[in-house]
Amino acid sequence: MRNVAVIGYGVVGSGTVELFEKNREDICHKIGRDCDIKYICDLRDFPGDKFEDRLVKDFNVILNDEEIEVVAEVVGGATFAYEYTRKLLEKGKSVVTSNKELVAMHGAELLSIAKAHDCNYLFEASVGGGIPIIRPLNKCLAGNKITKIAGILNGTTNFILTKMIKEQMSFEDALSMAQKLGYAEADPTADVEGHDACRKICILASLAFGKHVYPKYVHCSGISHITLDDVEYAENAGYGIKLIGSAEPLDDGRIGVIVCPRLVPHSDLLSNVDDVYNAIRVIGDGSGDILFYGRGAGKLPTASAVVGDIIDCLKHKDRSIMIGWDDCSDKSYVAPYKAMKTTMYVRIKGGDSEALKPAVTELFGKVMYLERNGRPDDELAFMTPNMLESEIDEKLEELSKAASIESKIRLI
Amino acid sequence: MRNVAVIGYGVVGSGTVELFEKNREDICHKIGRDCDIKYICDLRDFPGDKFEDRLVKDFNVILNDEEIEVVAEVVGGATFAYEYTRKLLEKGKSVVTSNKELVAMHGAELLSIAKAHDCNYLFEASVGGGIPIIRPLNKCLAGNKITKIAGILNGTTNFILTKMIKEQMSFEDALSMAQKLGYAEADPTADVEGHDACRKICILASLAFGKHVYPKYVHCSGISHITLDDVEYAENAGYGIKLIGSAEPLDDGRIGVIVCPRLVPHSDLLSNVDDVYNAIRVIGDGSGDILFYGRGAGKLPTASAVVGDIIDCLKHKDRSIMIGWDDCSDKSYVAPYKAMKTTMYVRIKGGDSEALKPAVTELFGKVMYLERNGRPDDELAFMTPNMLESEIDEKLEELSKAASIESKIRLI
Numbered sequence: 053m054r055n056v057a058v059i060g061y062g063v064v065g066s067g068t069v070e071l072f073e074k075n076r077e078d079i080c081h082k083i084g085r086d087c088d089i090k091y092i093c094d095l096r097d098f099p100g101d102k103f104e105d106r107l108v109k110d111f112n113v114i115l116n117d118e119e120i121e122v123v124a125e126v127v128g129g130a131t132f133a134y135e136y137t138r139k140l141l142e143k144g145k146s147v148v149t150s151n152k153e154l155v156a157m158h159g160a161e162l163l164s165i166a167k168a169h170d171c172n173y174l175f176e177a178s179v180g181g182g183i184p185i186i187r188p189l190n191k192c193l194a195g196n197k198i199t200k201i202a203g204i205l206n207g208t209t210n211f212i213l214t215k216m217i218k219e220q221m222s223f224e225d226a227l228s229m230a231q232k233l234g235y236a237e238a239d240p241t242a243d244v245e246g247h248d249a250c251r252k253i254c255i256l257a258s259l260a261f262g263k264h265v266y267p268k269y270v271h272c273s274g275i276s277h278i279t280l281d282d283v284e285y286a287e288n289a290g291y292g293i294k295l296i297g298s299a300e301p302l303d304d305g306r307i308g309v310i311v312c313p314r315l316v317p318h319s320d321l322l323s324n325v326d327d328v329y330n331a332i333r334v335i336g337d338g339s340g341d342i343l344f345y346g347r348g349a350g351k352l353p354t355a356s357a358v359v360g361d362i363i364d365c366l367k368h369k370d371r372s373i374m375i376g377w378d379d380c381s382d383k384s385y386v387a388p389y390k391a392m393k394t395t396m397y398v399r400i401k402g403g404d405s406e407a408l409k410p411a412v413t414e415l416f417g418k419v420m421y422l423e424r425n426g427r428p429d430d431e432l433a434f435m436t437p438n439m440l441e442s443e444i445d446e447k448l449e450e451l452s453k454a455a456s457i458e459s460k461i462r463l464i
Numbered sequence: 465m466r467n468v469a470v471i472g473y474g475v476v477g478s479g480t481v482e483l484f485e486k487n488r489e490d491i492c493h494k495i496g497r498d499c500d501i502k503y504i505c506d507l508r509d510f511p512g513d514k515f516e517d518r519l520v521k522d523f524n525v526i527l528n529d530e531e532i533e534v535v536a537e538v539v540g541g542a543t544f545a546y547e548y549t550r551k552l553l554e555k556g557k558s559v560v561t562s563n564k565e566l567v568a569m570h571g572a573e574l575l576s577i578a579k580a581h582d583c584n585y586l587f588e589a590s591v592g593g594g595i596p597i598i599r600p601l602n603k604c605l606a607g608n609k610i611t612k613i614a615g616i617l618n619g620t621t622n623f624i625l626t627k628m629i630k631e632q633m634s635f636e637d638a639l640s641m642a643q644k645l646g647y648a649e650a651d652p653t654a655d656v657e658g659h660d661a662c663r664k665i666c667i668l669a670s671l672a673f674g675k676h677v678y679p680k681y682v683h684c685s686g687i688s689h690i691t692l693d694d695v696e697y698a699e700n701a702g703y704g705i706k707l708i709g710s711a712e713p714l715d716d717g718r719i720g721v722i723v724c725p726r727l728v729p730h731s732d733l734l735s736n737v738d739d740v741y742n743a744i745r746v747i748g749d750g751s752g753d754i755l756f757y758g759r760g761a762g763k764l765p766t767a768s769a770v771v772g773d774i775i776d777c778l779k780h781k782d783r784s785i786m787i788g789w790d791d792c793s794d795k796s797y798v799a800p801y802k803a804m805k806t807t808m809y810v811r812i813k814g815g816d817s818e819a820l821k822p823a824v825t826e827l828f829g830k831v832m833y834l835e836r837n838g839r840p841d842d843e844l845a846f847m848t849p850n851m852l853e854s855e856i857d858e859k860l861e862e863l864s865k866a867a868s869i870e871s872k873i874r875l876i
């Protein structure tokens with residue numbers, strides 16, 4: 053049976069075809085029947101490509117072929133991909149994807165269309181690349197109330213931060229190295245400013261808490277403002293700096309979701325996740341603390357997740373297997389981050405730092421001061437007590453009359 | 465619907481009932497219909513227990529009740545549990561279990577019975593307690609050829625080793641502390657000698673490589689012979705000591721499976737897994753290096769996995785969802801461990817250590833010597849080059865004419 057199609061023959065698409073063909077014999081054995089890739093849909097030409105005879109340009113060829121059971125949508129974006137996915141699911145063809153943008157925007161709707169048409173919309177590859185996280189959260193941990201998710205969800209920023217921490221490279225140099233190595237795109241905004249991580253934590257939060265969490269409602273700050281001075285203060289105090297996406301259910305039914313750099317103590321495994329690796333912590337009321345670690349991006353790791361989903365769809369033809377989330381209205385369940393409690397690392401500059409300490413103490417009470425080699429006389433770094441972020445901001449507003457607030461980083 | 469039964473009301477059984485009842489409303493929502501625990505089967509009395517009215521002593525009550533769809537077998541052992549499980553599956557009732565002994569001995573057979581009767585035999589709780597590993601390996605990574613599995617699979621021994629490494633506690637003291645804390649049983653043999661870890665790596669190997677790997681064919685050595693001297697030599701050289709179960713497919717179709725303590729470099733996340741935590745590394749040809757970390761045992765973590773499996777069975781009534789392994793003959797696919805290559809830490813004693821060095825060099829060539837504070841003049845510790853274990857043994861046999869071989873620990 054040539055029952056599989058791939059839409060998009062870029063990095064992930066070609067990885068998917070490569071891995072599927074390499075392990076096809078085993079895959080057929082696992083699903084208990086024959087299977088193969090029939091079409092690869094892309095608007096570009098690939099003259100001389102090994103699978104040139106399977107290339108098609110017209111999506112409708114796939115849509116209208118009765119033999120096709122599963123389609124891997126690895127085009128990306130939320131316009132054409134959205135339209136393709138809807139049409140395929142409405143025809144009862146399962147769709148698997150690495151398209152985090154689409155899942156984060158329309159996941160609930162697409163899952164419900166799949167369910168209504170006895171097929172599946174699977175997206176293991178959309179979060180954590182090759183790391184199994186969607187299925188574990190959706191199935192293995194289904195007996196738990198999830199009390200917290202926190203993860204390093206973007207490999208590019210983790211690579212940059214690792215270079216800054218381990219090799220004292222500046223943000224700019226580390227970014228340009230990441231670009232040279234192909235880890236960062238020419239326009240690195242989506243990675244560096246946290247938008248990519250934001251989509252991923254929204255998908256995990258939606259799955260874990262059963263309500264669609266839209267990226268547009270989530271506070272998201274990136275790593276471009278982190279300096280080597282901050283890195284050094286943190287290191288001296290026993291912390292690394294990581295870009296963390298986190299989500300937790302609040303007592304009032306809302307969800308606390310935020311993406312931002314955080315100080316992570318070295319005793320925490322997350323602090324030891326380096327380079328382009330990702331790691332996701334999930335805490336359940338039964339399971340306790342679980343951590344998933346691996347390659348969060350890249351051709352074959354992402355393909356590994358896509359192919360796993362293809363196999364699951366082939367094995368469960370005409371049967372919905374995912375536990376979806378219900379609410380696909382545009383409503384926001386996200387709690388304002390300023391109403392959450394946090395501990396904040398703060399770096400200030402201005403005048404004589406010793407003279408600033410009484411002002412800090414008056415505002416925050418007793419704080420922990422951090423040190424770094426060659427700290428200038430006019431610089432001070434400290435950790436606030438754990439308090440509402442709105443309160444911290446008020447106090448810093450007050451403090452800014454005496455000193456300039458150079459840096460604020462939340463503690464994990 | 466009161467469609468669930470639990471057999472065995474011990475630690476895991478009571479955890480399962482507790483977690484299921486606590487989150488029952490959410491669980492019903494997830495499966496899209498009502499569900500509840502109807503029976504708890506145990507030969508003991510539990511007067512005053514909250515669920516006393518659901519307790520039954522006769523297994524046949526469960527077997528013959530048409531309403532029961534899923535049974536959690538958390539009795540343990542491979543005699544009664546085996547009989548119960550077979551009978552239930554043959555009636556088309558799904559069984560979920562934490563019983564690693566039974567899965568390691570009869571997993572292939574029970575999976576095939578389940579498949580033949582359109583029901584499921586799930587055992588997420590049998591390896592890694594609350595850590596999702598069975599389903600990720602069986603589903604998410606199904607598109608990969610697995611090239612290696614290596615893990616810390618036993619919490620008790622990891623607790624003991626952590627105390628030895630971090631607090632210089634002797635093996636005996638650490639064991640007795642583990643017993644006091646309830647982490648080790650009065651007879652700690654199954655944990656300490658690696659039998660428990662062995663069952664777990666066999667289950668993972670069977671799943672990953674599609675052939676039943678029997679514990680009886682696997683070389684298994686425990687941690688009772690590890691001394692604080694070994695710990696110190698290892699630490700000084702940048703290694704921790706961990707009990708590792710590992711499995712890898714060999715080119716000749718056999719599987720290299722072994723359970724033994726190993727030196728693990730501190731740069732490896734496995735080396736940072738402390739106390740009763742477990743962690744499992746899986747390497748796939750697509751996914752690359754993946755690590756799963758969490759609580760490998762305990763009442764609620766294990767219950768988390770059991771309840772996750774119950775939910776999956778309820779969601780997939782009359783439909784087999786697992787990818788099983790084929791060969792349930794008694795054949796051994798396990799390669800003799802002596803035919804595998806390894807690097808070995810060796811500690812020897814006898815005469816003047818400086819005088820022993822030429823003999824070591826003659827046998828092994830240039831080796832790396834390790835140091836510890838207050839090393840006695842008659843002691844020497846070194847790392848062999850990577851070579852066949854049979855060769856190492858021959859050379860050590862030769863060396864034993866000049867010195868006594870005190871300790872041998874493989875490198876990861």
